[in-house]
Amino acid sequence: MAEVLTRPAPARALRRPRIVARFGILALIVVAAAVGVLTWNVPGEPGSRAFWLAVNLRVVSVATIALVACCQAVATVLFHTATANRILTPSIMGFDALYVVMQTALVFFFGSSALSATDGLLKVVVQSVLMVGFATLLYGWLFAGRRGNLHIMLLVGVVLGVGFGSLSTVMQRLLTPSDFDVLSARLFGNLSNSDAEYLPWGALVVAVVLVIVWRARHRLDVLALGREASVNLGLAYRREVVGMLVLVAVLISVSTTMVGPMTFFGFLVATLAYQLAGSAQHRVVLPFAVLLGMATLLGGYFVLRHVFYAAGMLSIIIEFVGGVFFLVYLLRKGSL
Amino acid sequence: MISLTDVTMTYGDLTVLGPVTLDIPAGGVTALVGPNGAGKSTLLTIVGRLTTPTTGRVSVGGHDVSTTPGRTLAKTVSILRQENHFVTRLTVRELVGFGRFPHSQGRLNADDHAKVDEAIAFLDLTELSGRYLDQLSGGQRQRAYVAMVLAQDTDYILLDEPLNNLDMKHAVAMMGQLRRAADELGKTIVIVVHDINFAAAYADRIVALADGRVVHVGSPGDLMTSDTLEEVFGTPVEVRRDGPYPLAVYYR
Numbered sequence: 001m002a003e004v005l006t007r008p009a010p011a012r013a014l015r016r017p018r019i020v021a022r023f024g025i026l027a028l029i030v031v032a033a034a035v036g037v038l039t040w041n042v043p044g045e046p047g048s049r050a051f052w053l054a055v056n057l058r059v060v061s062v063a064t065i066a067l068v069a070c071c072q073a074v075a076t077v078l079f080h081t082a083t084a085n086r087i088l089t090p091s092i093m094g095f096d097a098l099y100v101v102m103q104t105a106l107v108f109f110f111g112s113s114a115l116s117a118t119d120g121l122l123k124v125v126v127q128s129v130l131m132v133g134f135a136t137l138l139y140g141w142l143f144a145g146r147r148g149n150l151h152i153m154l155l156v157g158v159v160l161g162v163g164f165g166s167l168s169t170v171m172q173r174l175l176t177p178s179d180f181d182v183l184s185a186r187l188f189g190n191l192s193n194s195d196a197e198y199l200p201w202g203a204l205v206v207a208v209v210l211v212i213v214w215r216a217r218h219r220l221d222v223l224a225l226g227r228e229a230s231v232n233l234g235l236a237y238r239r240e241v242v243g244m245l246v247l248v249a250v251l252i253s254v255s256t257t258m259v260g261p262m263t264f265f266g267f268l269v270a271t272l273a274y275q276l277a278g279s280a281q282h283r284v285v286l287p288f289a290v291l292l293g294m295a296t297l298l299g300g301y302f303v304l305r306h307v308f309y310a311a312g313m314l315s316i317i318i319e320f321v322g323g324v325f326f327l328v329y330l331l332r333k334g335s336l
Numbered sequence: 337m338i339s340l341t342d343v344t345m346t347y348g349d350l351t352v353l354g355p356v357t358l359d360i361p362a363g364g365v366t367a368l369v370g371p372n373g374a375g376k377s378t379l380l381t382i383v384g385r386l387t388t389p390t391t392g393r394v395s396v397g398g399h400d401v402s403t404t405p406g407r408t409l410a411k412t413v414s415i416l417r418q419e420n421h422f423v424t425r426l427t428v429r430e431l432v433g434f435g436r437f438p439h440s441q442g443r444l445n446a447d448d449h450a451k452v453d454e455a456i457a458f459l460d461l462t463e464l465s466g467r468y469l470d471q472l473s474g475g476q477r478q479r480a481y482v483a484m485v486l487a488q489d490t491d492y493i494l495l496d497e498p499l500n501n502l503d504m505k506h507a508v509a510m511m512g513q514l515r516r517a518a519d520e521l522g523k524t525i526v527i528v529v530h531d532i533n534f535a536a537a538y539a540d541r542i543v544a545l546a547d548g549r550v551v552h553v554g555s556p557g558d559l560m561t562s563d564t565l566e567e568v569f570g571t572p573v574e575v576r577r578d579g580p581y582p583l584a585v586y587y588r
Contacts, residue, residue, distance in 0.1 A: 086423050218442020222434060224424045228386050228417055233488070234410025234438040280424035 019278040026291040033298035034062050040306045060196045064258055065301060067202055069269070069293030071255035074213060075248045076266030077273070077289050081282070082244040083150060084226040086274065087330065089267045093138075093154070094161025095252045096261035098131055100187055101164040101171075108171040112182035124198050128205075128253040135249030139242045150227075150241075187260055202254045209247050213286065220244075220282040262315060264322025269293040271329060337362050338383055338492065338526070343392030345378055345548075353378045353548040354392065360541070362397070362491070365518050365525045367535035370545035371569050376528045377418070377496050379545065383526070384415030384494045396492050410438035413492040414485045418500055428472070428480045429465045432456055435487030455487035459513060474501035479510065486517065493517070495527045499534065511538045532569075536560050537581045544568045556582060 038058050044050030079090045091097075106114050138157065172180055213220075222233050223240055230237045255262065273289035274280070296318065304314050337359060344354030353375035360366050368376040381387040383394055385401045394401040396413045404412075414435075432455055436448040444452070456465050459479045469477055478501050485493055498514070499507045515538050517523045529535050535542050536556040544552040544559060546568050552559055559565070560582035565573040573586040 080423075084423055218437070221424075221442060222437055225422050225434065228415075229420075229422070229434070231386055231406065232384065232410065232415050233434060234406040234408075236406050274425075280426060280430070 019284060022276060022278060023288065023291065026288070026295055029295040030291055030298060033295065033302050034066075036302045037062055037298060037305070040302070060199065061301070062298065063199055063203070065297045066294050067199070067206055068255050068259050068262075069297045070206055070210070070290050071251040072262060072266040073269045073273070073289035073293035074210065074286060075251035075255070076270040077282070077286055078213065078220070078244050078251075079248045080270060081220050081224045082241045082248070083154065084224060086271065088154060089263070090248050090252050091261065091263045091266075092161060093157035094164055095131060095135070095249060096256060096263065097161045097164035097168070098134055099127070099253075099256040099261060101168045102127060102130065103186055104168040104171045104183060107175060107179050107183045112179040124201070124257050127257050128250070131253035131256075132246065132249045136242075136246050139245045198258060202258055205250060205254055209250055213247060214283075216240075216244075217282040217286065221280075224280070224282075259315065263319055264326055265293070265296075265315075265318050268318070268322035268325050269296060271325070337398075338396050338524070339394070340379075340383070341393045343379075343382060343389045343394060345375070345382065345387070346390045351548060353382070354389075356392070356548075356550055358543065358550055358553070360524070360526060360543070362524045363518065363522065364540035365514060365527065365538055366541045366543060367539035368526065368528045368543050368545060369530075369532055369535050369568070370551075374545040375548040376545055378548075380415065380494050380496050380526065380528055381417070384413060385409060386415060386417070407438055410488070410490070412490055413494065414488040414490040415494040416481055416485045416496060416498070418496045420481050422469070425468055425470065427466055427468050428456065428461055428483070431469060431480055432461075432465075432483045432487045435484040435489075438488060451489060452487050455483040458486060458517070459483040460509075475503060475506045478502060479506070482510070482513075491522075492524045492526070495525070497528050497530065499529060499531065507534065514538070532560075532565065532584050536584070546570075560584065 038055050039046075042051050042054045044054070075090050079088070079093075080086050138160070139153065172183065175183065219235060219240060222230050222235055223237075223244070225233075227237055230240070269289050269292050273285050273292050276292070277285050277288040279285070297314070300314050300318060304317070339360075340356050340358045342354070343356045345352050352373075356375075356379065368379060370376050378387060382389045383396060383401070385394075388402070396409070399409060399412055401409065429452065432452050433444060433448070435455065436444055436451060440448045453462075456462055459482060461476070461479055461483055464472065464476060464480075469480060472480065478498065482495065482498060485495070495514070498510055502510055511534055514525050514527065518525050518540075527539075536559075539556060542552070542554060542556055542559045543550060544564070551568055552564055560575050562573055562575045565575065565584055565586075569586075571586060573584050576583045576585055
């Protein structure tokens with residue numbers, strides 16, 4: 001121990017190349033996986049019309065995956081920073097559950113045909129507005145008031161999440177088997193059949209959010225130190241936290257409307273990013289988490305689609321790995 | 337000057353502080369002393385705008401704490417709590433660099449780096465500056481937190497039990513460094529201390545609290561009498577004056 005303590009710490013200058021190298025490796029994996037997904041086993045000669053048709057179809061998948069990885073990674077890191085904890089994730093606040101209850105209610109009241117009949121940009125917009133409205137209301141009301149308290153807000157979020165979940169379960173029990181079948185296909189995230197029409201809008205929204213987040217990167221570093229340090233350093237703490245949580249809601253709503261709920265993916269990516277990025281600063285952690293998310297999703301998609309021919313299973317497997325990882329992390333840490 | 341006017345803090349029916357009306361002049365070291373639960377830390381966090389008082393007004397260096405923008409206040413007054421735990425893994429240098437946030441908003445320029453180096457050197461942390469906080473002993477970590485507050489370069493510095501976790505040698509060194517910060521850098525330092533003898537040996541002023549009220553304000557020489565200390569702390573105290581500074585003897 002004494003030797004460890006007296007060993008000179010790596011100088012600042014030495015850490016930078018290491019960070020750059022890690023970014024490079026990750027970027028290579030992302031590019032390789034993306035090219036793999038796009039061109040592997042494409043019917044027709046490279047350069048022919050059939051080839052480009054197939055590749056164009058796959059571009060939608062790759063873009064969706066990239067966007068979802070972006071949303072989940074950034075949302076989870078933001079959520080961790082805003083709440084100064086590293087275990088809770090946005091889904092625990094009931095965002096995914098809200099999406100599930102909205103879809104279920106639609107089928108419950110109007111039948112499964114309503115699900116496909118109402119698909120389109122309008123529904124996406126309405127859904128996003130509802131989710132963001134819910135977030136703003138919950139955070140604004142619970143947290144910004146005079147007696148506002150982060151822990152109470154989190155607790156209410158958890159309770160609401162469970163409540164939404166139960167409500168969905170009750171409605172699902174009462175559905176006909178065929179309706180339920182259509183609904184459950186919708187509720188499990190599926191990366192390979194997302195809506196191309198929604199993609200540009202989602203990308204636009206995410207781009208705006210990312211610009212805001214990037215400009216706030218130094219304030220986020222401070223925010224991660226918790227309330228007292230943030231106030232001491234002159235941050236408008238409540239406003240910052242509520243603002244960040246609303247951004248989280250926007251990102252999660254985009255991701256959920258595109259591929260359905262994902263519970264542990266963000267946690268997996270964010271936690272690995274903290275371990276591997278080599279710096280705690282948001283200007284390093286955020287892009288690293290995004291790249292890691294893309295590498296995980298694209299790599300997994302490539303392997304499952306072209307090696308095991310089971311692309312639809314990807315989110316299930318990632319959730320499984322993420323869930324196990326979450327439990328291991330929790331057990332090793334020993335407390336919340 | 338730090339000035340409090342009719343400040344109270346209540347939780348439901350329980351009044352933990354006040355009403356307190358108190359002026360702490362600029363310059364020097366002021367020690368807040370008193371038994372557990374007297375309201376010392378509450379008073380300090382109210383001045384440091386971490387806690388909003390139930391009633392009353394507080395101003396620091398002419399800025400009203402409740403209405404002045406955070407950024408302006410952060411360049412006027414800094415506060416360090418007793419318990420500091422961060423989820424992010426930081427090196428000493430990164431931590432101290434955060435002290436410059438009110439001035440640079442995170443983009444540290446050459447001047448900021450100089451101030452960071454200065455604060456690190458002031459607390460003898462230069463050799464540890466690349467070390468992560470979780471690789472330090474409790475005392476080293478405590479010094480790193482104080483260095484961050486010094487780097488913030490505010491006229492007013494509030495410290496809640498800065499001697500926590502420090503052994504005899506480092507406690508003496510810390511008080512010496514705070515004394516130097518007041519004398520050489522012209523800072524106004526307000527600290528909460530448990531050991532009345534440290535307060536007596538280093539402070540210019542002692543503010544004694546009991547049951548949420550200020551019971552005595554004065555120089556160490558005025559306050560260090562057996563009667564006053566027994567009244568404040570509620571335990572038998574003998575005061576010796578045969579050394580360089582008055583010494584309270586209360587251990588048995």
